[in-house]
Amino acid sequence: MAQPDREVGGRAQLTSDSNPISRAVAGGDPAQAPSPPLREMYRTLLLARLFDEAQIRFYKSGKEKMESVHSYIGQEAIGVGIGYAMAAGDQLLPSLRSRPAFFARGVPLLVQWAGVLGRADSPGRGLTGSRHMAALQYGIVGTTGILGAQIPVATGVAMALEARGAGDCAVCLFGDGAANRGDCHEGMNMAAIYRAPVVFVCESNGVAESQEWSSYMPIDDLSVRAQAYGMPGIRIDGNDIAAVYEAAQQALARAREGKGPTLIVADTCRLHAHVEGLPDFRTAEFMKTWAGRDPLPRARAAVLEAGLASERELDELRVSLDLEIEQALAAARELPVLEAEGLERYVFHEGDATTTIREDR
Ligand SMILES: Cc1ncc(C[n+]2csc(CCOP(=O)(O)OP(=O)(O)O)c2C)c(N)n1
Numbered sequence: 001m002a003q004p005d006r007e008v009g010g011r012a013q014l015t016s017d018s019n020p021i022s023r024a025v026a027g028g029d030p031a032q033a034p035s036p037p038l039r040e041m042y043r044t045l046l047l048a049r050l051f052d053e054a055q056i057r058f059y060k061s062g063k064e065k066m067e068s069v070h071s072y073i074g075q076e077a078i079g080v081g082i083g084y085a086m087a088a089g090d091q092l093l094p095s096l097r098s099r100p101a102f103f104a105r106g107v108p109l110l111v112q113w114a115g116v117l118g119r120a121d122s123p124g125r126g127l128t129g130s131r132h133m134a135a136l137q138y139g140i141v142g143t144t145g146i147l148g149a150q151i152p153v154a155t156g157v158a159m160a161l162e163a164r165g166a167g168d169c170a171v172c173l174f175g176d177g178a179a180n181r182g183d184c185h186e187g188m189n190m191a192a193i194y195r196a197p198v199v200f201v202c203e204s205n206g207v208a209e210s211q212e213w214s215s216y217m218p219i220d221d222l223s224v225r226a227q228a229y230g231m232p233g234i235r236i237d238g239n240d241i242a243a244v245y246e247a248a249q250q251a252l253a254r255a256r257e258g259k260g261p262t263l264i265v266a267d268t269c270r271l272h273a274h275v276e277g278l279p280d281f282r283t284a285e286f287m288k289t290w291a292g293r294d295p296l297p298r299a300r301a302a303v304l305e306a307g308l309a310s311e312r313e314l315d316e317l318r319v320s321l322d323l324e325i326e327q328a329l330a331a332a333r334e335l336p337v338l339e340a341e342g343l344e345r346y347v348f349h350e351g352d353a354t355t356t357i358r359e360d361r
């Protein structure tokens, strides 16, 4: 297949006003919006980064069999910023790697580790690792192994929330690869038709497994697709946590006002390979450029500049979070694994399903 002549990940640059549609986001008066809780968001961003690093270390140690690690390192500002912008009753449909949003929604470290290690007590009941974990009590509906399948589900969840009438919204995170599946088209089209209260957030990192942007994306700016669905599309710097938070706040306000869905395309870079341990085709120069845009030091600089903490406090925070992570790992390892005889428990109907089917006839 002929490929357009583009450098790896060579997308148009990251200004939110480079796209005319990006200025068309309606709803929510930015002047009224609460300012981003920078200090708290930084803490969660750091926690998420240290957790992913600890997960990789543990995976490489070989101490336990566990699912392979699909890290979100470099993209955390998206999951965390979105998670903080959401209200308590809102429901999240995450992507396969957006665990940082789980932290932002209040999922405790022990639960995250139990999920990663497939413990029977975890929200995935030991039948899935953290990649496809739901956590219903934290407003996280979950995702599946089918890339992008959460997009139409998010539309359905939003319609159900609207029917309940409490003003809650759905938020869906998905990758730029997933954006090219039919599910995405169906989910967005239907959401726009029904003005469903849903915010679609694309974690646009320019890669899908080992393929680069130009091999699956014939346009530079994915947010323009929103126009075809009849919803606002905005493109933001996904490594700027305040920008993510503010865009999500505005889109959620719009959805709550009954004005329907918004597509947010958040430019970012996954700084690790698709799966830990796999080779990565991106050049060292490309990775260096993006490492310079890492959301973590940027958020730290913003916290310091706003006088919300001192260098020393932030250094101490790192040490204490690392300790919390290690303690939670030790506690999670003590939890029981799913026994083989429990494997079919959530697959087959409990009770005499055959009789029920016969009776239904
Ligand atoms: C329908 C389907 N096709 C292929 C896969 C295998 N797969 C898992 S992740 C992935 C790439 C995802 O790319 P993207 O949506 O951009 O997310 P990213 O990994 O970049 O975060 C692929 C192809 C899958 N899980 N489901």
Ligand SMILES: [Mg+2]
Pocket: 175, 176, 177, 203, 204, 205, 206, 207, 208, 209
């Ligand atoms: Mg991608």
